[in-house]
Amino acid sequence: MLAHVYEHLLAQYVLKYLQDKGFFISSDITLTAKTYGDTCFMDAEFHNPEAQDAYNEALRLFDKRDIPGSAALRAAAECGIEMNRLVTELVQDKLLHKLSSVQSSAWRQQSDITYRKADDKSSVNTLFCMPYIKYGVESKNLFPEYVLEYSVDEKYIQSPVDQALAAVVIQAVALNFLVMIREKHTVYDRGDQWSEASKSVGYRMFLGLIKKDDNIVDQLKREFMEYMQFLSASSFCDNLQAALVRCSHNYEQVLLGRDTLNSILGGCVIGGEGWLKMADNKLIGQILKAIEIDVYDI
Incomplete structure (x- = not known):
């Protein structure tokens, strides 16, 4: 223990x-x-x-x-x-x-x-x-569950490569934002889920909370906006660009597995040239600014 x-x-x-x-x-x-x-x-x-x-x-x-x-x-x-x-x-x-x-x-x-x-x-x-x-005694009904739903609208996506990049950026943002959430809130990551969509990208993260909190929705939305400002001013986009370049010639280090991407993209495989095309700092920044978040309990 x-x-x-x-x-x-x-x-x-x-x-x-x-x-x-x-x-x-x-x-x-x-x-x-x-x-x-x-x-x-x-x-x-x-x-x-x-x-x-x-x-x-x-x-x-x-x-x-x-x-x-x-x-x-x-x-x-x-x-x-x-x-x-x-x-x-x-x-x-x-x-x-x-x-x-x-x-x-x-x-x-x-x-x-x-x-x-x-x-x-x-x-x-x-x-x-x-x-x-x-x-105490184990019970699945003790802790409320909230969803953090991240999305990028299809108007920002012109090709499967754009859609794949949106998925990569969204998941990276979500995983890193969770670190900041845990600095202020008592939560546990209960898993994630990709949304099925033709061109847009949606990603859900399920969080167990220690107790129901009527203020948590607004707090997390506000903290997310602050965190996005931090990411925009940090090395996040540069680091992700470098990682995507590595993905183009090292398939052992891809940021999203082939099976996951194939499912998100509705039956499309990304190759080395596709990963290299994603490695564009300007495009990464545009996707970063396009991410929206919704928070709700279930």
Whole structure:
């Protein structure tokens, strides 16, 4: 359980740190954090070689920082949403002390490990009670769910390549905006879905919230507009352009898989020249400005 809370804290810190340094999900890095029993795994795939130094620095800084109580509480609540269980008891000082002890442990490379067997009593799937934190009974009806629906109107799309670019930009924006959302709100990403449309592009992200919030819709819309201003002034478009160039000659690093794009485009495959055509900073900026968002509960 402790590793699970630690995982949420660490992943959020690393992704926020990378954004502050000008590196973004999709274009520069793909980060996967998982907890297996009492072991926290971080898998990082670097699309931009320069992101690796920033990632390593983020790990070093996280080990040295004093974890804020508010961040620990938010991470514990996020784990609850993920497991469909409310936090019923939490002793903040003890939780922070336990997290600090984990921080003092050295990181180990997966390549250096033969195996690590988790304590049978520490499985995240079977243990929901510790002296410093306790989760209640599982129920899928505890947490309200909201949808963030991103779209680009068909008037901005003249060809399948434009449509593919819109999909790439939308997903990159959505994934990076989620990092900023988690700085202010207690949410858990419950998955995503592409909309079926002839030319326009729509992408839905489903978020579980800790509680129903009548103000969250307007707040997220306002925060999205502010975030778009941040992206426009950042290296986001340049980084995405560089990533698209890499996609044109490295099919192992495409920003959206062939199956996904084929489905979005209604039976169309994008090749190397298509990825290269997408790598246009001006077009990326135009798509970025064309993205609209709707937020609603379900």
